[in-house]
Amino acid sequence: MSLDGCGAPEQGVDITVGANEVVLSGKVRSDGAPVGGAFVRLLDASGEFTAEVVSSADGDFRFFAAPGTWTIRALHRSGNGQASVNAEGPGVHPVEVAVA
Amino acid sequence: MSREDVLVSAAWSEENLNAPGVVFVEVDEDTSAYDGGHIPGAVKIDWRNELQDPVRRDFVDRAGFEKLLSAKGISNDDTVILYGGNNNWFAAYAYWYFKLYGHDAVKLLDGGRKKWELDGRPLDKEQVERAETTYTAQEQDLAIRAFRDEVVDAIGNKNLVDVRSPDEFSGKLLAPAHLPQEQAQRAGHIPSAINVPWSKAANEDGTFKSNEELAEIYGEAGFDGSRKTIAYCRIGERSSHTWFALHELLGHEDVKNYDGSWTEYGSLVGVPVELGSGKEA
CATH class of the missing domain: 3.40.250.10 (Rhodanese-like domain)
Structure with missing residues (x-):
């Protein structure tokens, strides 16, 4: 799998996104390879836990959030990692999280 | 226990x-x-x-x-x-x-x-x-299950513990952020409820925090140990987690879970609903 696609996660386009939905969507990777079965936690601007999903076999995750700055933290038996994303308004906001 | x-x-x-x-x-x-x-x-x-x-x-x-x-x-x-x-x-x-x-x-x-x-x-x-x-x-055993009328009656006199995320409590979101947000019910929370997200009771790996940590978290949020308590969330599952922390771990005696929770309360005609963080007053 090429890393060129990092900015545009495939799975973000295969759902119907409501006009007002703020979607944070992307992949968990380790050394570039997708990590399935990671626990992906959405933390708000103050670091408070908001939601959690398990990444798909292809490493995909998706949150329905609100405008703002969010941290996405992934936990996996192979390691943990996090990334931040600023969602200014409705739409699909891509984000990648590397675990090590 | x-x-x-x-x-x-x-x-x-x-x-x-x-x-x-x-x-x-x-x-x-x-x-x-x-x-x-x-x-x-x-x-x-x-x-x-x-x-x-x-x-x-x-x-x-x-x-x-x-x-x-x-x-x-x-x-x-x-x-x-x-x-x-x-x-x-x-x-x-x-x-x-x-x-x-x-x-x-x-x-x-x-x-x-x-x-x-x-x-x-x-x-x-x-x-x-x-x-x-x-x-x-x-x-x-209805000593641990709350219904809507007793929830309305509890406003201002029992601990109402809203365990949803702060954005759901304030009315900014209608569901946890891993779910779509277009829902039928009104946004907000039950007046006089305190907001202690269920996640405060858990460590990052999903285990429960120690009893000392739990007592401090609920105490700081305004939980009154001398009052009876009703916990609620959106559909009653996250509040079961908090019911467990309050009733089974901390040993508070009269704690009920309101399984109707926000999807019921937020759809009721005529009941009071409060917006915001609840801390402005």
Whole structure:
């Protein structure tokens, strides 16, 4: 799998996104390879836990959030990692999280 | 009640997978997790299809619960160890539900499926067969279940603990952020409720915080130990997690879970709803 696609996660386009939905969507990777079965936690601007999903076999995750700055933290038996994303308004906001 | 009476660790569980009289049960809303690999020997309960009435919004009745547990091969004498995904939300809900129907010997696997997986403990896909039993349930223990009228009556005089995220509490979001937000009910919270998100009670790996940490968290949020308590969330599963922390771990005596929760309250005509953080006053 090429890393060129990092900015545009495939799975973000295969759902119907409501006009007002703020979607944070992307992949968990380790050394570039997708990590399935990671626990992906959405933390708000103050670091408070908001939601959690398990990444798909292809490493995909998706949150329905609100405008703002969010941290996405992934936990996996192979390691943990996090990334931040600023969602200014409705739409699909891509984000990648590397675990090590 | 001590912590050991209601919680077991992943390490203890792995050592007791084949212990006589102990049944492991995975409870989830999405049972594909179980099908993809479960704790060896564990049976599954489908939160939606097996614990909820298929037509009305309510639980399966006493006879239905007896039939379910009999078919799962669970007897009245068994110690049931519950675990699941979503930080044990649905397992905690099932724990409360088992207590509601009078099954006393039930415990939660601390950290649930998440802790088990993060530890790299074994999962398998074996078909689990248990001989059918003749399970007998009790009438529902309504000392731990709240209905809408008593929730309205509790405004201003009981602890109302809203365990949703701060954005759901304030009215900014209508559901947890892993779900779509277009919902029918009004946004906000029950007036006089305190907001202590369920996640405050859990560590990152899904295990419960210590009793000392829990007492401090609820105390700081304005929880009054001399008052009766009702916990609620959106559909009653996250509040089961907090009901467990308040009633089973901290030992507060009169604590109810309002399973109608915000999807019911936020749809009621004429009841008071408050917006904002609740801390402006």
